[in-house]
Structures are given as structure tokens and as C-alpha cells.
Amino acid sequence: MPRKFLTLLALAVVALPAHAEGDAVAGKKAFRKCAACHTVETGNRVGPNLAGIGGRPVASVDGFRYSPAMKDFAADGKVWDEALLAQYLAAPKTMVKGTSMAFAGIRKGEEIADLIAYLKDPASAP
Numbered sequence: 001m002p003r004k005f006l007t008l009l010a011l012a013v014v015a016l017p018a019h020a021e022g023d024a025v026a027g028k029k030a031f032r033k034c035a036a037c038h039t040v041e042t043g044n045r046v047g048p049n050l051a052g053i054g055g056r057p058v059a060s061v062d063g064f065r066y067s068p069a070m071k072d073f074a075a076d077g078k079v080w081d082e083a084l085l086a087q088y089l090a091a092p093k094t095m096v097k098g099t100s101m102a103f104a105g106i107r108k109g110e111e112i113a114d115l116i117a118y119l120k121d122p123a124s125a126p
């Protein structure tokens with residue numbers, strides 16, 4: 001690897017915000033935007049439950065009627081990892097055209113990181 005690139009890489013790592021991990025307590029507050037349609041426990045509302053969503057296969061809640069768009073999106077075995085969640089929450093209708101999730105998206109990267117921290121471990125935010 002060229003030395004110049006390594007230096008740039010090192011700078012990029014140092015420049016990462018301290019909160020890259022996200023704050024689950026702040027995420028729980030942000031989840032109010034989602035709670036009309038989702039719970040992090042079992043049971044579906046307008047949307048499927050989000051229990052264990054971190055690492056869960058897309059469109060995999062039994063008995064929930066996903067949109068054809070979400071089912072197509074899931075077809076090649078996609079899993080909700082952090083990167084996919086972040087992309088979806090920023091712009092659901094851009095990532096999954098035709099999704100039935102009526103939600104515009106979240107602009108702030110920090111809020112998305114907080115939400116993901118909460119979704120991955122709701123118990124960590126009492």
C-alpha cells in the first residue's frame with residue numbers, strides 16, 4: 001500500500017467522532033418517532049416488531065404482511081446489519097422503492113447511530 005494512502009487512512013481514523021458507536025439512551029428517545037408503528041418487543045403494530053433487528057434477515061417476521069418491494073429487497077438473503085439499517089433509516093423510500101413504511105427518514109447521522117445502538121440492545125437503555 002502506498003505510504004501516502006496509509007497516512008490518509010490514519011488521519012481518517014483519528015477524525016472519527018467519539019460517538020461513532022451511538023448512545024442507546026438518546027436512541028430510546030429518538031425511537032419515539034418509530035413507536036407508533038414499531039415495538040422492540042414481540043408483536044406487530046402497523047410495522048413489524050423490531051426485536052433483535054440487528055442481524056435479523058430482512059422481512060422475516062412471521063405473520064407480518066410485508067410490501068412486495070420489501071420482499072423483493074430481501075430476496076437475496078439480506079440481513080439488517082448496521083450499514084443497511086443506517087442507509088434505510090436515512091431514506092427508506094430511496095433504498096426500498098415502494099416500501100409501505102410511511103416515514104421520510106432521519107437526516108442526522110448521530111441520531112441514526114443512537115437509534116441503532118438502542119435497537120441492537122434495548123435493555124441497555126432503561
Ligand code: HEC
Nearest residue numbers: 033034037046047048058059066067070099100101102103
Ligand atoms: C408510519 C409507520 C412507521 C413508522 C413511523 C416507522 N416505520 Fe418502520 N416499518 C413500517 C412498516 C409498515 C414496515 C414494513 C415495510 C414494508 O413491508 O415495506 C416497516 C419496516 C421497518 C423495518 C424493516 C423490518 C423487517 O422486518 O425487515 C425496519 C428496520 C424499520 N421499519 C425501522 C424503523 C425505525 C427505526 C423507525 C423510526 C425511526 C421506523 N421504522 C418508523 C412502518 C413504520
